[in-house]
Amino acid sequence: MENKDGEPEIIDQKLQVAASFKAFLLKNSTKSDMNLYDHLARLLTKVMDERPHNAVDVIEEMSLDVKRALLPDLQSTLRDAPLTTPALLLAEQQRLLFSREEEADQEDELVETALPNVMEISHYLEQACVGLAREEMHRIFLALRQLVDSQPLRSCRLWGKILGTESNYVVAEAEYKEGVDEEEHGMEETLRDADTQDDDEEKEGVDMNDLLPRSTHKPQPGVPNEPPGTGVNKFVYYVCKEPGLPWVKLPLLTAEQIKAARQIRKFFTGRLDAPISSFPPFPGNEANYLRAQITRISAGTQVSPLGFYRFREEEGEDEEEGPRDMYEVNPDFEGIPVAEMAESLSTWVHHVQHILQQGRCTWVNLSTKPEDGLDEEGDAGEKDEELDEPEPELGPPLLTPLSEDAEVFNTPPWSSRSSSALTPQYAVAVLRSNLWPGAHAYACGTKFENIYIGWGLKFAGTGYSPSVPPVPQKEYPRGPETTEALDPTLEEEESLKAALDEQQAEQDELESVEDDEDDDEDGD
Template structure:
């Protein structure tokens, strides 16, 4: 008796015999069969997958396409892992930056190197070499690219003077800062479009008139303090114009002018730069502006505290002489008779260095302005305040004058404000004097004979001396003093309302009876 599995086994045997016959079938082109290609199949698993594909598809002249089918089987195994086998993504940002920097090394058609043309740029090779001797700088390659970018800026702007102010680091990007001064006869296009952080007051005369007709509430008598006016261009903290770019070769962006309110607010906060000029400044006290305004305020503060020069390099003009006080002088000129100070003497004594940038007062300006003065056109209420004006006249604020020696700078707790040294003690005859600011870490100055330069490389933060503690918010105002006239009473219950109503009715009835008795007595008298 045959078992149930016998027909199935016979079917499998018949199928294998047919498949072997198919494998032994010779090709009409090459006269080969699959049995001759067994040595080329690498593994049993792969061979089994290939045979399964051959059994499913049954192609014509399978011997000629067996290699292609083998490659298809291998590629099919890699499809599941294809997402993890990715090529290294290209860096379009680095490539774009390289393409932009390539333009710095191309010589323009209008650039004529044979003619002697006065240029506002400093000597690139000399400044880079001396910065390298001082132990600071950007490196030779980056320094060359930066100065080529400065040349590009000078060609696009009518500047009479331009130099590398420094580099301010940020969390997402850095700022290369260029300091420039426009020519007297020409103004830059962006010079006229500088934006102010503080807007002009809005005219609300019509709304005020409408409120006065129906206003029955008490009006506040509080008057905000007057806004300190900003200094004009080419004066004070706005004496120079500053341009920034994230990398050499990219477009230069002009920073707006700075206001006293922004400088005052920048003194109370500590924020890292992000590298985006339009980034908001989230802080307390609130800063009036974005990162571009904050960057401009920090540049003004750093310049006022760290821009120094050798003693005697600058002098006051003879015209100002004795007519003006020394504290009021705001301009100077180069001394043609300056011969230089020996380097060892400049490295040992801070008295040989002086500040040549005006000090910023607590008011946020370099020149104090009296806010108590009224404009000439305002003649109202003058009679009522004639007596108060003399008593409330503020004292003018005066800071240290220009060309003040560094030896008079105040210490920071127990840290001296400056550190000085020579670039080399082994070959002192070729060394330069190097000065480093401890008040603004990252500010350096060097001097060698008649050559000197100031530069800054840092995060744009001032040394506080101690751990920084943010300013606490102001205390909330007190509540209005409660009294019987404003104290809220509890609503009476239903029983209390009914008892009060009954008492009022009894009082009214008694009053009516009294009035009635009084009327009867009057009739009896008649």
């Protein structure tokens, strides 16, 4: 044991250590300008005031709360101004898909709708290992419901999804009710005729002598476009980038756009107003190109089981008039076994019209016959020989089996299989297009559906090469007929004028002599 004389020294040492510890605790931080002594004092005060259960387990959270309480302005700013991300904005718009008006009567729910059961289609597509995620399909289903409620549509279905470099397109195929689309088209024609009439009235007040000369060349008439509701414009298509965003109606399709789309290959960007830079040039922007590709894909890949559709028999119909293009659902169709549909392509048929080389589904005669000629006396003259009528182009008729499709690049056009070999009694027949990668179809009993999910490009083979520009035109041939002569000098012009005057004088003198001789002969 230590002596009593050494106790004051030990006490002084303890006080020095305690003072150094307190000085260390009072040292402020360079980041937060706080010290540990004050923080522990506030923390212990908070623990004694609140007396939480199992304080040792929540001491870290309470310490964090004490620090946050000293920064009220910064903390309130972070909470009141959160960052708005594109995903959050999209979620806010998609939240409206799940809203439902309370005023809607239950009787309206029992009315037949133009929208099919997309979730049932999603179930079959999931068995075929095709389609989109279940959550996305449900959002698309609700988006299609909004489209049907806002537009006078007779039918509407999910056509598919076309991928793009910046964003994608969800495509809906629809048909207007009878008389809706025709009235809109007639209104457009009326406005166009009114604008033409206004232009004519403006030209009547202008002096014709002031107008520049116009060329009399008449270009060859182009292929007329098919009206809405027929041919390539039979259906109307709406697209949106994401479910919940506004639907945009694609424009009508022209024959020139179909022919140009067959000669180019372009990835979609996801912007409808994006220009199409290609050779040959495409007459339109990405919205027109998207509309052309959708129609081409539908014409080549929209299939159905054999016997599901039948031709509509109308009164006074003559079979010799041409191929029939009107069909209806066969009520007596009972379905084809899945095993048979998975093995044979003869059990599948095309139910969309083939697109001809003219860019139309129906052929038109562009040759013009010569008009009857009239002689000087006003009588009808002999008619010119009639031009040889071109042979009408005929494509494969509707409801043609897939077994008659031709191979392209030594590749079979279709591949068929069963969704499951372990449980064939519950399987579905799956069909995949090899010419349009991404196009699929399934059939199960009396139910079937087509869907496309891809980049919107046709299979071009392994040795694809784009079209090369034409050969540059040759320069004009050089010669005296095309070479410009040098301007003559003043002396050359005067000598030429003198020679011409002498020649003219000799010719006049010769004519006068001949006239005198003729007069003498008449006098004799």
